[in-house]
Amino acid sequence: MHKISVALLVTPESTSGTLFGMYDLFKSVQRDWHLLQHGVPGEGVYEPRLVGRETGFATICNGIRVEVEAKINAEQPLDIICLPDLFIAPDEPVAGRFEQELAWLQACYEKGTLLAAACSGTLLLAEAGLLNNMDATSHWGYCDVMRERYPSVRVHPKRSLVVSGREHRLVMAGGGTSWQDLALYLIARTLGLRQAQEVAKIYLIDWHSAGQQPYALLARTRQSDDxxxxxxxxxxxxxxxxxxxxxxxxxxxxxxxxxxxxxxxxxxxxxxxxxxxxxxxxxxxxxxxxxxxxxxxxxxxxxxxxxxxxxxxxxxxxxxxxxxxxxxxxxxxxxxxxxxxxxxxxxx
CATH class of the missing domain: 1.10.10.60 (Homeodomain-like)
Incomplete structure (x- = not known):
């Protein structure tokens, strides 16, 4: 049985909640529902792997050590690449910081890989030039900066999920736990709606149907230098x-x-x-x-x-x-x- 390959990118700025949360959801598909229904685990469908610049143990956000299973490799065929959120300030520069990762994303996108970004991970898609003249979203706290830094990107701060790009192969989620929406969408798209609904029922996931607008801090204001x-x-x-x-x-x-x-x-x-x-x-x-x-x-x-x-x-x-x-x-x-x-x- 062919398993759907999912590469989850690990960088020093990655947060473990999104990284391992998505990993767990992909691993659970069909396996956990079968366990609850029949008492034995079913066969999983997805093959998630943690990938990065180097294999071995790496330290990510909050000092957590994770084991990177494989190097980023544009020659290796992948079905999905997931970009967890990055723990960086909204106005913190990213230029020149992720050159290897950006080249990998560009090459994989050209070969037909579906790219999915959670929260501030969208910054990598924008920095790679993949969102030029495209619709996009990110955490509401990063949307203003994205507009300023990447003026050709059409940013939608109110939406918790945006699908864009060639063959709709760029998928972005907003802030917080909207990475769950992202994972459910990817499961529904690549496997089926029923399997996505099963995961949502097991993990008690509620779709962010109202978008991220109700969660946003309206007064995103800074004291003026004037x-x-x-x-x-x-x-x-x-x-x-x-x-x-x-x-x-x-x-x-x-x-x-x-x-x-x-x-x-x-x-x-x-x-x-x-x-x-x-x-x-x-x-x-x-x-x-x-x-x-x-x-x-x-x-x-x-x-x-x-x-x-x-x-x-x-x-x-x-x-x-x-x-x-x-x-x-x-x-x-x-x-x-x-x-x-x-x-x-x-x-x-």
């Missing part, structure tokens, strides 16, 4: 709920309206009102998660008098209604609180 705009940022961080905060910042800056808006946009990447909305909505998310305050009261508390406008804005930016968001993330908090020992605080 001293005037930086002062406005500091002020609005404490006073975003006030009436007309943009007008107040403009007055504080001493700039004309046109100059203020231009400098604010250049410094933060957002218009002043967009910046205010991100701060307000991030606080609303926290209140929905951690309190039982009514949604209408939360809208007023963060600065919105019009409840319907708040709801529409929240849905557009977060991907869920305020009520849906509370049910999803408030339930998690309540569950954690219920199992936390008495006297041990659960930080907000």
């Amino acid at each position: 001293p005037i705009i930086g002062e406005c940022q500091s002020w609005v961080a404490e006073h975003y709920d006030t009436h007309c905060p943009v007008a107040a910042m403009m007055q504080m800056s001493g700039l004309s309206e046109r100059s203020f808006k231009r400098r604010f946009q250049k410094a933060t990447g957002m218009t002043p009102i967009q910046y205010v909305h991100t701060l307000r909505l991030e606080e609303a998310k926290q209140l929905l998660e951690s309190t039982d305050t009514s949604i209408e009261a939360i809208a007023g508390e963060v600065g919105y008098e019009d409840m319907s406008f708040f709801s529409r804005l929240f849905r557009r930016e977060v991907g869920l209604t305020p009520g849906q968001y509370r049910r999803r993330f408030g339930a998690l908090r309540r569950t954690l609180q219920s199992i936390t020992p008495d006297g041990v605080p659960l930080n907000r």
Whole structure:
């Protein structure tokens, strides 16, 4: 029986959760379902291997030592290559850092291999030039940098899974546990939907149908080097709920309206009102998660008098209604609180 070959790339920046999580899911296909149904393991279908520049033991993220089974080799036929996420800062340069790996990816792609990247692993596909003029996604915290660094790539930060490239052989997952979506998709595509559903049932995997938008930190803002705009940022961080905060910042800056808006946009990447909305909505998310305050009261508390406008804005930016968001993330908090020992605080 021909087994489907899966190479999982190991680099010093690889995280073990994604690396071994995907390894385990591929190894489990048909084997574990048969074990549960008949008491004996079934025959596995996939042959995952850890590959890297050199064989032997390598140290990856968090000081974990793993054994690399095979060298990256463009001459060896492969069905699938999986790129786990990389533990690097979003704006950390990758140029010149993965030259061997990039050449390998380019060569394998030309030969028909399906390339799949989880989270920040998408950076390797982009750096290899494979995503030029293609749709892509990555962890929401890396999408802005990807747009800036690779302007020809069409980045979709709200989506948890994107399929692109020739013969749809470039597959990318967003952040966090969306690598599970990636693995399920690869199983369904290369073997069948039934087998993917069996794996999902065994591991209790829920598909991220809402994408990664509800999980994203809206206020991905940094303090500006522009001293005037930086002062406005500091002020609005404490006073975003006030009436007309943009007008107040403009007055504080001493700039004309046109100059203020231009400098604010250049410094933060957002218009002043967009910046205010991100701060307000991030606080609303926290209140929905951690309190039982009514949604209408939360809208007023963060600065919105019009409840319907708040709801529409929240849905557009977060991907869920305020009520849906509370049910999803408030339930998690309540569950954690219920199992936390008495006297041990659960930080907000």
